[in-house]
Amino acid sequence: MKARIIVTLKNGVLDPQGKAIEHALGQLGFGGIGDVRQGKYFEVTLSEQDPAKARAQLEDACKKLFANTVIENYAIELDV
């Protein structure tokens, strides 16, 4: 089973990289694109076939490794 994990910074956490991208967009003339927040995207393959179990396993993995929950949120998308 394939899954995608998206890790984003929590609201209120400063994102200087997102700000730099936003600034660069402005310089390229993309004035209408704002509020850029940079995150991380992972593709994973699981041997687990049961969606509920796969999700539980990924939740655990997100809390322990993929995300630092002090500063980041995560979202899991499962291909079922």
Add this chain to the structure above:
Amino acid sequence: MKSAVIVYPGINRERDLARALELVTGTAPYMVWHDDAEIPDVDLIAVPGGFSYGDYLRCGAIAGQARITADLKKKAAKGVRVFGVCNGFQILTEIGLLPGALLRNAHLKFVCKEVKLEVVNSRTAFTNAYAQGQIIRCPVAHHDGNYFADEGTIRKLEDEHRVVFRYAQGTNPNGSINDIAGIINEKGNVLGMMPHPENLVEPLHGGLDGRGIFESLLETVA
């Protein structure tokens, strides 16, 4: 005083820390490899700076899962003193021994220079050789040293005098909240800081301001 320095792949300041420890305490530390199961019985475990595991995923994230780190957590819980510098500080926050996180520097640049630090709390086992409020010189070298924690955590740290070092005189090099450069845990046995006091401990370094930390530890162990 017996000490150990943990060596993760990608760390590059382990010899600086070992040199400072040997210079001040008179005893060379054990160098403990990341894949070892156990840290020897020591008075201090030092976690050096560098780029453990290439800073993959997040600074300190992979080191947090290394075999030796399980024993580091166990020994810290037992009250053994732990001192994390730079990447070591990042690792200690990743494994929850210290609150908060270190974000990318606010100006996005790697910063390598000397800053001024205020000793905000000199009543810790790590800082008692300094005077309260003393301003010391200290080098910094990092890309992700921007200390962040939520409002409640910051308030708690401040109220409990757990901010031990603050960037002083307008020298905050990374955008850290409240100019925080180093913090200590509730029990007072785990200290993490971004600056490198181990790089200002002998005349050839151009100053001795960093020695106080190692002298404090030696004093409180002996």
